[in-house]
Amino acid sequence: MERFDAVVIGGGAAGLGSAYRMAENGMNVLLIERGENVGEKSVYGGRIYSWVFEKYVKGFQDAPVERWVKKERLTFLDERESVSIEYSSDETCSFVAILTKFNRWLAEKVEDAGGLVVSGIKVEDVRLNPLRVVADGEEIGCDAVVIAEGVNPMLAMKLGIRSDWKPEEVAVGVKEVFKLSESEVNSRFDVESDEGVANLFVGYPVFTHGGGFIYTNRDTISVGMVVRVDSAMKNKIEVYDLAEKFRAHRDVAGFLKGGSMIEYSAHLVPEAGIKGVPDALHKDNVMIVGDTAGFVLNRGFTIRGVDFAFYSGVLAADSIKEAMDGGDAGLAGQIYERKVRDSAIIGELEKFRKALDVLENTRFFNDYTRMMVEIMRGIFDVKEESNRLYDVVMEKSRGRKIRMALDFLSAFRGL
């Protein structure tokens, strides 16, 4: 039987983070990926917060970054109009990347550091006492297992570490990539070649839990739509139809004009925040990381997943090392549990626990989005006569001022 210090299951950001850290620490690590190539099953919107890679990955400056986000735009859409808020800065904390390419690069870093990466192999089972991973009819022995299998927690469920997602805990996202040219992207989004835009959309065509997004890659743009599964079921909406409507909206279509769709993908996204994180993140020396553990934070205008995924992988790796160095490898699971609970991952998810209640409130996605657009129309619509801001706001908020005040107060506190 082959033996490794640790086996990592899954070649997304979480698994790669774990394998990279262990390889860097001189441990004998094997990463097994189900897809033909490492990282190709990963799907996300398009943006990665860079801090964790700057902190942990040597040579990060050579990473395949498409553009650094210098413009953040939040757009409220109704059927024909829109209101956008834009924040623009030379400082940046995130970049747009093509995740499959970024993962491929990370996998090379793992191999350069001495880790073994194997793809096209499905792990069938993880067995305890003694700890083994079963794949391809072979058993591989190890001191610790890191499950980074993504949002579909087959193995984690089998081991009883976590339960499956409920419809209100996950969203379904679709994403399309359109090919333009680098100069077209620059001119359509008014950016330089190394600058990028992250644009989130609220309102049309979902008007409930979910929204749209556009991210600028170097010479392509990623456009998509996310909607929470329970809302999609309740309102009988197909996310594909939504994506199509979204693409056709006048404020989106302009960015895509003449572009050729070169990629289409769909995926589930954990959306339950801290409520999606199971009570225990390990069983014996088997640990769960990334999406499997529910480490995604959506607070309306920012969505974090890849940085938490990678970071949780690093924490698992450090826990295994600490346990081995301490002479009892079997303690890794417990150490990981403590490290994650003390880390910024759980800290942030806890901090934004209330954000879940705010985002639960569909009035933000529908009534207030429409109102925002109507108020803007009211003050900019100048004919023979024009409207006072005060009158417009009073008219549009008639009969719902108290509820609105409460909602906005909760949003102000929660997000």
Added chain:
Amino acid sequence: MKIAVCVKEVYNLEQVKIIKETREPILDVPKKLDDLSRNALEEAIKIREKLGGEVVAISAGSPDLKKTIKEALAMGADRAVIVTDCSNSTPESTALILSKILEKDSYDLIIMGDASSDDYSGQMASRIAEILGLPQITFVSEIKEVSEEKITCVRDMDDYLEVVEADLPCVLSVTNEINEPRIPALKDILKASKKPVETLSANDLGVEIPQPYEIIENLAPEIDRRQEVIEGDAGDVARKLAEIIRREA
């Protein structure tokens, strides 16, 4: 029996996307071992299983080879020799490079795919046989007999089959009918990571790579799709469809 298998890395064509409007391919995709290289390897491994000996995978290409060559080792090659600084080299310089490597050892058999799925120039076997002064059997669809001294092969000549015998050492190029290449299991892949890979540069071998040929245009073929939608109930649709097929067949 010492067998060299010349293998080639190619773009994973299944993943290449075509921009519809301009018909340009997007080649930013992972590479893999060419299908016919797998057939060649499979045949070499079968011979080793029968007669014993060693199978050496040899390849010239880009730095990506360090990764792609692992597929050959996982399939069962015992070791590999790769040259990683000759992407886009011409068939002529590739043949020179491979021959330099082959000269260093005395191989009984040199096997390769009949052509690669990317450029499909199909020159390698003949060029190498000529440079090394060895007999060659091309388009091999079956090896009937092989011993330490001799080999008997069936050549697929499209319209007829030819049975050819040659003394070893000899160069073979195989077609995809020759076998069904094995898919490596996890234990083979793990074993492969410990097998030796010798990495060389064209310079080490004293081969100068001339300016590769210039690619003037690389476009997907134009496909004329009618995209006609026939509407109506099932009977109507079937009748109209039959009519079109009858008219245009």
